[in-house]
Amino acid sequence: MPHNVVLTGRPGIGKTTVCLKVRNVLEEEGYTVGGIYCPEIREGGRRIGFEIVDLTEGDRYLLAREGASGPRVGRYGVFVDNLERAAESIERAVKRTDVVIVDEVGPMELKSNAFVDAVRRAADAHTPAIFVVHERSRHPVVVDLREERPDVVRFRVTLSNRDELSDRILEHVLEWLEER
Structure with a gap:
C-alpha cells in the first residue's frame, strides 16, 4: 500500500x-x-539564495547562496555540510514524528550523498512521507520517487489544482495514519 506522496510542478507553482x-x-x-523545507532567501526583492528549515526543531541554516564557495548549481554555491544536517533532520523525523516532509529533492540537495541516503531511507520507512521532487531531474533517487516506486501517490501541482491539492493529500495521509 502506498505511504509516500510525491509532488512535482514548475518552480514557484506552490x-x-x-x-x-x-x-x-x-x-x-x-x-x-x-x-525539512527550503525557502528562498530574498534581499531587496531579489532571490540571493536558499535556506534549510528543520520542521521539528525550527533550526535554519544556509543551503545555497550567490557567490558562495562549494559545489555550484547555477549561480549558487551549495553548503554541503548543511545538507548533512538536513539529512540528520530527515532521519530524526522518520524516527520521531508521524509524518515526514522533504521539500525539496532537487539539484542543490542532491549534492550530498548523506541527503540522498536519508531520502531513500525515509521513502523506505513505514512513516508516511511527502516529497517535493524536481520535475526534470534524472538523478536515480528522483526518478525512483517520481516514476518507479509502487508505494507512491503522485501529484503534479498546477495553477488549477493547487488550492484543493492539500485536501487530496490529507485524505491519503490520514488514511495511512489510521491504518498504522
Whole structure:
C-alpha cells in the first residue's frame, strides 16, 4: 500500500505552500510532522539564495547562496555540510514524528550523498512521507520517487489544482495514519 506522496510542478507553482498547508492541518489534528523545507532567501526583492528549515526543531541554516564557495548549481554555491544536517533532520523525523516532509529533492540537495541516503531511507520507512521532487531531474533517487516506486501517490501541482491539492493529500495521509 502506498505511504509516500510525491509532488512535482514548475518552480514557484506552490508546492511548498501545499506541503505547509498539509503540515498545519496535520498538526491541528494532533499529529507530529518533521523533516525539512527550503525557502528562498530574498534581499531587496531579489532571490540571493536558499535556506534549510528543520520542521521539528525550527533550526535554519544556509543551503545555497550567490557567490558562495562549494559545489555550484547555477549561480549558487551549495553548503554541503548543511545538507548533512538536513539529512540528520530527515532521519530524526522518520524516527520521531508521524509524518515526514522533504521539500525539496532537487539539484542543490542532491549534492550530498548523506541527503540522498536519508531520502531513500525515509521513502523506505513505514512513516508516511511527502516529497517535493524536481520535475526534470534524472538523478536515480528522483526518478525512483517520481516514476518507479509502487508505494507512491503522485501529484503534479498546477495553477488549477493547487488550492484543493492539500485536501487530496490529507485524505491519503490520514488514511495511512489510521491504518498504522
